[in-house]
Every structure is written in C-alpha cells, then in structure tokens.
Amino acid sequence: MSAQKMLKAALAAEAEAVGFSRMRITRPDAVPEMAGRLQEYLAAGRHGQMGWMNERVHWRGDPAALWPEARSVIMLAELYTPDHDPLDVLARRDRAAISVYAHGKDYHDLVKKRLKRLGRWLLERARGEAIKVFVDTAPVMEKPLAQAAGLGWQGKHTNLLSRDLGSWFFLGSIFTTVELPVDVPEVEHCGSCRACLNACPTGAFPAPFQLDARRCISYLTIEHKGPVDPELRALMGNRIYGCDDCLAVCPWNKFAQAGTEMRYRGIVDAPPLAELAALDDAAFRARFSGSPIKRIGRDRFVRNVLYAIGNSGDAGLIPAAAALRGDPDAAVADAAEWAVARLRG
Numbered sequence: 141m142s143a144q145k146m147l148k149a150a151l152a153a154e155a156e157a158v159g160f161s162r163m164r165i166t167r168p169d170a171v172p173e174m175a176g177r178l179q180e181y182l183a184a185g186r187h188g189q190m191g192w193m194n195e196r197v198h199w200r201g202d203p204a205a206l207w208p209e210a211r212s213v214i215m216l217a218e219l220y221t222p223d224h225d226p227l228d229v230l231a232r233r234d235r236a237a238i239s240v241y242a243h244g245k246d247y248h249d250l251v252k253k254r255l256k257r258l259g260r261w262l263l264e265r266a267r268g269e270a271i272k273v274f275v276d277t278a279p280v281m282e283k284p285l286a287q288a289a290g291l292g293w294q295g296k297h298t299n300l301l302s303r304d305l306g307s308w309f310f311l312g313s314i315f316t317t318v319e320l321p322v323d324v325p326e327v328e329h330c331g332s333c334r335a336c337l338n339a340c341p342t343g344a345f346p347a348p349f350q351l352d353a354r355r356c357i358s359y360l361t362i363e364h365k366g367p368v369d370p371e372l373r374a375l376m377g378n379r380i381y382g383c384d385d386c387l388a389v390c391p392w393n394k395f396a397q398a399g400t401e402m403r404y405r406g407i408v409d410a411p412p413l414a415e416l417a418a419l420d421d422a423a424f425r426a427r428f429s430g431s432p433i434k435r436i437g438r439d440r441f442v443r444n445v446l447y448a449i450g451n452s453g454d455a456g457l458i459p460a461a462a463a464l465r466g467d468p469d470a471a472v473a474d475a476a477e478w479a480v481a482r483l484r485g
C-alpha cells in the first residue's frame with residue numbers, strides 16, 4: 141500500500157474515532173456543473189431573502205477558486221437519525237413540531253469541533269501542510285461535493301442520502317493541501333420514486349432535484365424575515381422550526397443507521413404552543429441556550445408559534461394569541477391578529 145493510501149486509511153479510522161459516521165474524499169474541481177446550477181437557482185430568485193447566497197458566488201460555485209492551494213476535499217457525514225417518527229407530532233395540533241435536527245445541541249458547534257480534531261490529527265502526520273474546515277455557513281456547496289466524494293447522492297428533495305445511512309446526516313468538510321486518493325462518486329438511486337415531492341405541504345419543488353426555497357417551510361421558519369405570505373402560513377401546520385416531511389417519507393430511511401450522538405436530543409421535543417407564545421426575549425434565550433433555535437431570535441420564533449396557533453383549530457389558544465396583538469414586533473403583532481381571526485373562523 142502506498143504512503144498516501146495508508147494515510148487515508150488511518151484518517152478514515154480516526155474520523156470514525158472522533159464520531160463521524162463516514163468519510164470520503166474528492167478533488168475541489170470535481171463538479172464543474174456546480175457553478176451553472178447555482179447561477180440558475182439565484183437567477184430564478186429561489187434563494188428568497190438569503191442574500192448571502194448571492195455574495196462570493198465565484199467561491200461558492202467553484203471550490204477550486206475558494207482556496208487554490210487545496211488538493212483534496214475530505215467530506216464527512218454525521219448521523220442524527222431520530223428514534224421516533226418525526227411526522228407523528230404533526231397530528232398534535234396544540235404542540236410545536238420542531239425539526240429533528242434542532243432537538244438538541246447546535247450541529248455547527250459539534251461538527252466543527254470534530255472537524256478541527258480530525259484536521260489536527262492530519263497535520264500532525266503531514267507536517268508543513270495546511271487545512272481549512274467548513275460546516276454549513278461557508279461559501280461551499282457541500283451536497284454536490286459530498287456526492288462527488290461518494291458519500292451519497294442528491295435525492296429529488298435535493299438533500300444528500302445514502303443507501304445505508306439514509307438521509308438523516310449533517311455534512312462537514314476539510315479542505316487540505318495534502319494530496320489524498322479520491323473515492324468513486326455516487327450515482328442517483330431515486331428511480332421512479334416521488335415520495336418526497338408528493339409529501340411537501342407547500343409544493344416547494346418546481347421539478348425533481350430542484351427546490352424553491354421561498355416556499356420551503358424550513359426557509360420560511362428559519363430564514364425569512366417579516367410576515368410570511370398568508371397563503372403559505374396556512375400550509376405550515378404546527379411546524380415552527382424547520383421541516384422534516386421530505387426526509388421522513390424517503391424509503392431509504394428504512395435502512396438508516398442509528399445516530400449515536402445523544403447531544404442532538406434533549407433540549408426540546410414537542411412543547412405546548414401556549415407555553416412558547418409566552419416567551420419573552422430573556423426566557424427564549426435561556427430556554428434555547430446551545431440550541432440552533434436560538435439563532436432566529438425570540439421575535440421570529442414567536443411569529444412562527446402564532447402561525448401554528450392559527451392553524452391549530454383550537455379555540456382554547458385564542459387568549460395566548462390575543463395577548464400578543466400589541467407586540468412591539470410588527471410581524472409578531474400581525475401573526476397574532478391572523479391567528480385570532482383564523483381561530484374565530
């Protein structure tokens with residue numbers, strides 16, 4: 141075995157030891173079609189208010205331009221497979237449906253720590269080389285790179301899934317100047333299945349493999365500022381942070397391995413909507429300390445809770461909504477009016 145192959149095998153073992161579920165390697169220039177697809181997405185306005193996607197496009201669309209000295213991209217998957225059916229909570233209309241990925245600690249923190257540990261391990265064995273670690277927020281398109289590395293394929297819902305990991309995993313990457321042997325890219329295994337496309341409550345897929353974020357509940361609850369279009373609010377049900385429907389219905393999840401990181405659970409499950417509507421800024425921060433939910437702030441969070449109250453069909457929740465009609469945040473006050481009017485029929 142060559143020295144590089146031995147280093148790669150030891151790196152894969154170390155990746156598992158630090159807690160990653162799988163590691164695969166590709167080159168920064170492995171996906172030449174990435175830039176064009178990104179341009180089409182942006183030109184169609186599908187990013188909505190996520191203006192940051194329109195910045196540093198030359199880097200986002202071309203990982204080789206982001207860091208020209210990089211020779212390899214080490215892609216890592218970290219499982220957070222739920223131990224329950226995430227769709228069950230949708231029938232409990234007085235409760236909040238919170239996306240599985242946000243039930244515990246923020247993955248940005250946990251994945252980044254692991255990436256840094258693995259990166260340090262590599263540098264100790266490859267003196268004089270360099271690394272950069274990325275998870276989510278950098279101008280790096282993680283899904284196409286992960287497919288090129290062989291971690292899985294982008295399904296019709298656009299997320300990455302794999303035949304034995306399923307779809308419940310986060311992605312992270314280590315760019316490095318070390319030249320490591322690459323893996324074989326994965327090919328698509330969706331076939332004629334359309335389960336995710338049919339399951340989407342807001343019709344956010346204009347075509348298979350394409351998402352219009354402006355209609356996606358994940359975008360609407362986490363990224364969208366100000367009032368949400370009333371047509372879409374009514375379709376959000378009790379989903380107040382993220383959405384799991386297109387992942388949850390995917391048949392490949394029958395083969396999903398269990399997630400072993402317990403810190404992705406335990407901060408929140410399915411709390412009563414009335415309790416969440418009453419949170420002020422300080423109580424919101426205390427309750428969601430360490431959770432990704434904290435990032436959206438109390439106002440957007442309570443706005444979402446009020447939409448869920450409006451969709452609950454539960455007149456017993458009218459007082460909780462009515463109490464917020466005079467809220468200083470205009471979107472919260474608007475959501476409270478909408479919820480009360482809807483519950484009064």
Ligand code: B12
Binds near residue numbers: 281
């Ligand atoms: C912006 C963003 C969002 C936005 C927009 C999502 C989107 N699909 O564009 C919103 C807020 C909606 C979102 C939601 C979610 N996200 Co998000 N998101 C990102 C982020 C930061 C960038 C994604 C991106 O570049 N989008 C831009 C478009 C251009 O890329 P694209 O989705 O790959 O779409 C292109 C392809 O479909 C391609 N294409 C077109 N035709 C064809 C045909 C074929 C055959 C193929 C292969 C491709 C293809 O062109 C499209 C452009 O039209 C990444 C992290 C990162 N840095 O990469 C996380 C990331 C994708 N999100 C993640 C997660 C977990 C989610 C949610 C599940 C969270 C939740 N439960 O609410 C949902 C899933 C919604 C969904 N169905 O995609 C994970 C996904 C992990 C995985 N296994 O894939 C990531 C990788 C974060 C991470 N580090 O783990 N997200």
Ligand code: SF4
Binds near residue numbers: 340345351382
């Ligand atoms: S996350 Fe929900 S709203 Fe967004 S595309 Fe998937 S099913 Fe549709």
Ligand code: SF4
Binds near residue numbers: 333334386392
């Ligand atoms: S639900 Fe079906 S179409 Fe959607 S990603 Fe899974 S296999 Fe592909």
